[in-house]
Amino acid sequence: MPSEFNLIRQFFERPQSVRRDDVVLSIGDDCAMLTVPAGKTLVVTTDTMVENSHFYPNIAPYDLGYKAVATNLSDLAAMGAEPAWISLALTLPRADETWLSEFSRGMFELLNARQIQLIGGDTTYGAALSVTITAHGFVEKSTALCRHQAREGDEIYVSGTLGDGLAGFHLLSDLFHERKSAGDFCEEFLIRRNLHPTPRIQLGQALARYRISRCALDLSDGLVGDLGHILERSRLSAILDLDALPCSDALIRLYGREQAERLALQGGEDYELCFTLSPDKKPLLEQYAQEFDVPVTRIGRIVAANEEKPIRFRRQGKDIELQISSFEHFF
C-alpha cells in the first residue's frame, strides 16, 4: 500500500471511536476477531456506493461517509437486528487529508451514536471513488424479520415518509448538472433526506423483539419494487391505498399530491421500513412507534396471491390502474 496511505490510519483508528467488549482484535491484524453473544444469530449485509452510479462526484465527503453507513444499518434494521460492527472497503483516486477527515467524521458520527465499531477493511487506489461497507449485527433467530414471512390478512405499514429520497436525488442531479441553483427550504429538506437517511434501527428491533411483525424490508429501490420482493418471497399479493401513502409536506408542496404519490411508489433511497403485521398487533406497534418518535402509516394489506396483479392500487375505495417502474440508480 502506498506510503501516503499511512495517513489513513489516523482517520480510521480514532481514539474517540467506540470500543466494544465483543471485539477481541480490531484493525491491524490479518483479520478482526469477534464474539457473537450466546443464543444470538449473526446477520451480515454488504452495500456498495460507486461514484456516478450512487452519488455525484461533488458529494460532500461527510455526506458520503454518513450515507454509506446509514444505508447498511438500514438493512440491519430491516431484519430487526442490533448493529455491532462494520468493515470498510474504500477505493480512492487519491489520498486527500481533508477529504478523509470529513468522510470519517460523517461515518463515525453515526457509528459512535449507535455504539458500532469499525473493525477493519481495505483502502485502495482506483480511478473511481467507491465505498463498500459490510455491516454485522445480531438477532434472535426465531424473531428475525424476513421477506418470506408475510401472511394473508396482514396489514402493510411503512415508517416515515416516502418519495423524499427520489425527489432529493432529482434535485441533486439538477444541481450537479447546473440546471438550477441551490433551492428553498423544501428542496433542502428533500436533499437532506436523500443524503442523511435515518436507519430505523430501534423500530426494527422492537418489531422483532416484541413480535409485532415477522416480515420487513428497507425501501431502497422504491415501494412498488421492494414490496414486490415481499410478495414474491411470501407468494402473496397486496392492495395499496394511494390516499394513505405518507408524503412529506415538502414533497407535496414542490410536486403536488399526485406526483408526490408517484414518487412515493416509485421512489428509491427512502431507507424507510416496509413491514407487515396481523391487525391485532396495531396497539403494540403504535405504542413503540410513539416511544421512538417514528411515524408509522398503514398503507394497505396482504391478500391471497393474484399472479396477474401482484399489487393492486385503490384510491377512495376504488380500484385504479397505475404503471409504476422501479427505481434504477442513474441508468
Next chain:
Amino acid sequence: MPSEFNLIRQFFERPQSVRRDDVVLSIGDDCAMLTVPAGKTLVVTTDTMVENSHFYPNIAPYDLGYKAVATNLSDLAAMGAEPAWISLALTLPRADETWLSEFSRGMFELLNARQIQLIGGDTTYGAALSVTITAHGFVEKSTALCRHQAREGDEIYVSGTLGDGLAGFHLLSDLFHERKSAGDFCEEFLIRRNLHPTPRIQLGQALARYRISRCALDLSDGLVGDLGHILERSRLSAILDLDALPCSDALIRLYGREQAERLALQGGEDYELCFTLSPDKKPLLEQYAQEFDVPVTRIGRIVAANEEKPIRFRRQGKDIELQISSFEHFF
C-alpha cells in the same frame, strides 16, 4: 438495480454451490443470517481488487474470481481460522454473461473445494471493475495466530517459495504492455503463481490447533514489509538468513539467485504464510507440513528489539547491508 442484472442471480445462486448448515438465510433478504459455533470466535477480513491497481484489464475473469477468493482465504489462514462464508461486492462497467460465467466459475472452484458458502453481497455498475470480498471464518480465541505474539528466540518460517508473485506480476505487466510475447514454462509457472495463489488454510489451522505457532501473517506486501508488521506489533527484531530464502527453480532460472533473493524479500502477492515458533515445536511443524504436503523453511529468528535495524540480513553467517523497499501495487 438495472433489469439486466437479473442474469447475475443465475451465476451467484448456483444450485451446485455449497449449502452449509450454519447458514440460516442466504442471498435474497436484507441480510444473511448465520450461526457461529459455540465456543468459537468469528474472524472477518476484507480485501479489494481494483482494475489497473491490482490487476490489468485483460485479466481472465476466471483468474480474477479465483484470485479474489484466494487472497481473502489467505488472510483467514494467517489467523489459523477455518473459512466459512464470503460476501461479494462486485462493481462492473457492464453485465456480460460470458464474463460473469467465467468469474463465478473461478470463484466457486475455490469456494466449493473448501466448503465455503457465498452468503450475499451487492452488484453495482461503475466505470472501473472492482471486487471486494469479505470473508468470515472461525477460530478458538486462545489459539489464534496474531501479529503481536512473536517471542524472542522464536524461529521464523515461511511456507512455499517467495518472490514468484512479484515476478509473475512483472511478467503480466510486460505482456499487458506488449513489451514481450507469451513465454516459456518458467514464465508460465510464475504467472500462475501470481494469478492462482494457494491459501495455506490447512497449515494455518494446524499451526493454531496444535499450538505450534502463536504468530503468523500472510505475505501480501512482501517479506520485509510484512515481517516488519510482526516486529512492530511484537516490539522485537529479526535476523534473516538470505541463503535460506526458499526460491522456486523457475525464479532462479529466470533471474539468477541474487535477483531471486531480492524478489523474495521485496516481493508482494506471494500469499504464503510467515510464522514464528519456539525451536522445540520444529518436529511437530515438520510432521504437519509433510502431512499437508506444504514446504516450510526456516529463514531466520526473532531477537531482542533493535530500533535502528528491525531486520538484519546475514549471508553465509556474516552480516550484510541491504536496502529493500516494500512492494506497492502498481504505483
